[in-house]
Amino acid sequence: MFTGLSAFPLTPTGEAGIDERGFRKLVERLAAAGVDSIGALGSTGGYAYLTREERSRAARIAVDAAGDVPVMVGIGALRTSDVLALAEDAQNAGASAVLLAPVSYQQLTDDEVFGLYEDVTAGLSVPLCVYDNPGTTHFRFSDELHGRIASLPNVGAVKIPGIPEDQAPARVAAFRNALPAGVALGVSGDQFAAGGLNAGADVWFSVIGGLLPEECLAITRAARHDAARAVELSQRMTPLWKLFGRYGSLRVTSAAAEHLGLIGSPNLPRPLRGLPAEARQEVADVLEALEVRA
Amino acid sequence: MFTGLSAFPLTPTGEAGIDERGFRKLVERLAAAGVDSIGALGSTGGYAYLTREERSRAARIAVDAAGDVPVMVGIGALRTSDVLALAEDAQNAGASAVLLAPVSYQQLTDDEVFGLYEDVTAGLSVPLCVYDNPGTTHFRFSDELHGRIASLPNVGAVKIPGIPEDQAPARVAAFRNALPAGVALGVSGDQFAAGGLNAGADVWFSVIGGLLPEECLAITRAARHDAARAVELSQRMTPLWKLFGRYGSLRVTSAAAEHLGLIGSPNLPRPLRGLPAEARQEVADVLEALEVRA
Numbered sequence: 163m164f165t166g167l168s169a170f171p172l173t174p175t176g177e178a179g180i181d182e183r184g185f186r187k188l189v190e191r192l193a194a195a196g197v198d199s200i201g202a203l204g205s206t207g208g209y210a211y212l213t214r215e216e217r218s219r220a221a222r223i224a225v226d227a228a229g230d231v232p233v234m235v236g237i238g239a240l241r242t243s244d245v246l247a248l249a250e251d252a253q254n255a256g257a258s259a260v261l262l263a264p265v266s267y268q269q270l271t272d273d274e275v276f277g278l279y280e281d282v283t284a285g286l287s288v289p290l291c292v293y294d295n296p297g298t299t300h301f302r303f304s305d306e307l308h309g310r311i312a313s314l315p316n317v318g319a320v321k322i323p324g325i326p327e328d329q330a331p332a333r334v335a336a337f338r339n340a341l342p343a344g345v346a347l348g349v350s351g352d353q354f355a356a357g358g359l360n361a362g363a364d365v366w367f368s369v370i371g372g373l374l375p376e377e378c379l380a381i382t383r384a385a386r387h388d389a390a391r392a393v394e395l396s397q398r399m400t401p402l403w404k405l406f407g408r409y410g411s412l413r414v415t416s417a418a419a420e421h422l423g424l425i426g427s428p429n430l431p432r433p434l435r436g437l438p439a440e441a442r443q444e445v446a447d448v449l450e451a452l453e454v455r456a
Numbered sequence: 457m458f459t460g461l462s463a464f465p466l467t468p469t470g471e472a473g474i475d476e477r478g479f480r481k482l483v484e485r486l487a488a489a490g491v492d493s494i495g496a497l498g499s500t501g502g503y504a505y506l507t508r509e510e511r512s513r514a515a516r517i518a519v520d521a522a523g524d525v526p527v528m529v530g531i532g533a534l535r536t537s538d539v540l541a542l543a544e545d546a547q548n549a550g551a552s553a554v555l556l557a558p559v560s561y562q563q564l565t566d567d568e569v570f571g572l573y574e575d576v577t578a579g580l581s582v583p584l585c586v587y588d589n590p591g592t593t594h595f596r597f598s599d600e601l602h603g604r605i606a607s608l609p610n611v612g613a614v615k616i617p618g619i620p621e622d623q624a625p626a627r628v629a630a631f632r633n634a635l636p637a638g639v640a641l642g643v644s645g646d647q648f649a650a651g652g653l654n655a656g657a658d659v660w661f662s663v664i665g666g667l668l669p670e671e672c673l674a675i676t677r678a679a680r681h682d683a684a685r686a687v688e689l690s691q692r693m694t695p696l697w698k699l700f701g702r703y704g705s706l707r708v709t710s711a712a713a714e715h716l717g718l719i720g721s722p723n724l725p726r727p728l729r730g731l732p733a734e735a736r737q738e739v740a741d742v743l744e745a746l747e748v749r750a
C-alpha cells in the first residue's frame with residue numbers, strides 16, 4: 163500500500179455539493195495511469211470542508227472507481243468522536259488505509275495529539291497513515307512524538323512535509339531512526355519529492371500526481387534506479403512548483419484541472435475561490451509549455 | 457449590545473455531548489452578575505468542536521438562561537454553507553448578534569475572507585461581530601481588510617486580539633480610523649483588557665469574564681472613570697494571566713470552573729484534554745490566593 167506514487171485527487175465541490183461524475187472521472191484516470199495508490203479526501207480532496215455524508219459517498223465512489231488500486235481515505239476532523247465515525251465510514255466504504263492529521267482549532271498539546279491517535283488506532287482494521295501537515299494543522303510533530311505514535315497498533319505510514327533536497331538524506335535517516343521498523347515513510351511537498359524518494363522515502367504522497375499521474379510516475383520510477391534522472395524530470399516542472407508556491411497547490415491544481423477540461427467551475431467550496439483570471443492564464447501557460455494533456 | 461463586558465462561558469462537553477445543566481448554570485450566573493452581554497459558543501465555548509444540532513441547542517439554552525441579557529452566538533465553520541445554516545439557527549434561537557471568525561484549514565486569501573463576510577452578512581437580521589483571532593484561525597487581517605468588511609451591511613462590531621498596554625492607544629486609534637462610524641471596537645486577550653478599555657475600546661470580549669464576572673465587571677466599570685484603578689484590578693490577576701500564557705486560557709478556565717464546583721470533569725471534547733494534576737493544583741492555588749469563590 164505505502165510504496166511508489168500515491169496520487170491525491172481533487173474532490174470537485176461547488177455550492178450544490180460534490181460533482182460526483184467529475185470526481186469519479188479523476189479517480190478512474192489515476193487508476194488507468196497505474197498509480198500505486200490513491201489518496202481520496204486528502205487536503206487536496208477538501209476533506210475538511212465536507213460533511214460526513216459527502217465524505218462517505220466520496221469514499222465509496224473512489225473505491226469503486228479505483229478498481230484494483232488501493233485507496234486511502236482521509237478521516238481528519240476537529241473532534242475525536244467525529245474522526246471515529248469517519249474511520250468507520252471509510253472502512254465500510256472499502257478503504258485500504260486511512261489518513262489522519264491532527265486538525266486543530268485550539269492549539270493541541272503533544273499529549274492530546276498522542277491521545278487522538280491512541281483513540282483512533284485502537285479500533286481500526288486497516289492501517290493508518292499519520293498526516294504531518296503543519297501548513298494546515300499548525301501542529302508541529304517532534305521526531306520523538308512521531309516515534310511514539312508510529313509505535314501504536316495499526317500505524318502503517320507517516321506522511322511528512324516536503325524537505326529541501328540538500329537536507330533530505332539527513333532528515334529521512336533521522337525519521338527512519340525515530341520510526342519502528344515496518345512503518346513506511348512518505349514524503350509530500352511535490353517540488354521536493356524527487357529528493358525525498360532519492361533519499362530513500364518509500365512513497366510520494368502527491369498533489370499533482372492526482373492530476374498528472376504519468377509525469378509523476380516517471381519521476382517515481384526514475385528515483386528507483388536513476389536519481390539524477392528523477393531530479394531532472396522534477397526540475398522540468400519548476401514553473402509549476404513556482405505557481406504552487408505563489409498561489410497554493412490546491413488552487414493551482416483546481417485551475418489546472420479546469421484548463422485540462424476534466425472538471426467544471428467552480429470546483430472549490432466557499433469560502434475557497436478559484437484563482438483570478440490572470441493567475442489562471444499563468445497556469446494555462448505553464449501547462450502548455452510543459453506540453454501537458456488531459 | 458457591543459458595550460461594557462461581554463462574557464464568554466465554557467460549553468462543558470464530554471464524550472456524551474454537552475452538559476446542558478452545567479452550561480445553563482454558567483449562563484444564569486453571568487446574567488445574575490449583570491454582565492452587559494453574553495458570548496455563547498465562542499472559542500471558549502468550543503463552537504468549532506460541536507455539531508450543528510449541539511450548537512442550535514446550546515444557543516437556545518443560552519438565550520433562555522440569559523433572560524434580559526443579550527446573547528451573541530458564534531457561527532464560525534470552515535464552509536460558508538455551514539456558516540449560513542448556523543446563522544439561521546442562531547437567529548431562530550433568539551440571538552441578538554452573531555460572531556464569525558474566518559475559520560481556516562487551507563490558508564485563506566483576503567478576497568476569500570471578504571467573500572465569506574459578504575455572503576454571510578447579506579442575509580442577517582441581527583448584527584455580526586467580526587472575530588479576529590489569529591491564534592486559532594491563523595488568518596491575519598490587515599486594517600484595510602477590517603475596514604472593507606466592517607463597511608458591509610449588518611456588521612456591528614470587530615473583536616480584535618489583545619494589544620499590550622503601551623501600544624493600545626495607538627492601535628485603538630488606528631482601528632477607529634479604519635472602521636466606519638457606528639461599528640463598535642472590542643478587545644480580547646484578558647490580560648490586556650484594562651489597557652484596551654482605557655484606550656477607548658467599547659467592549660471587552662472576555663474569556664475569564666465567563667467564569668469570574670464580578671471581578672471583570674469591576675475592571676470594566678473602573679475603566680469608565682478611573683484608568684489607574686482598572687489597571688490595578690487587572691494586575692491583581694497577573695497570576696491567572698500567567699497561567700493563561702502557560703497552559704492556554706481554555707484549559708485554565710476549564711480547570712478553574714471545575715475547582716469552583718461549577719461543572720464536572722471531563723468538560724472538554726476530545727482530542728482536547730483537561731490540565732494534568734500539577735497544573736490543576738497551580739490553578740487552584742491561584743484561585744485561592746485571589747480569594748475567588750463560585
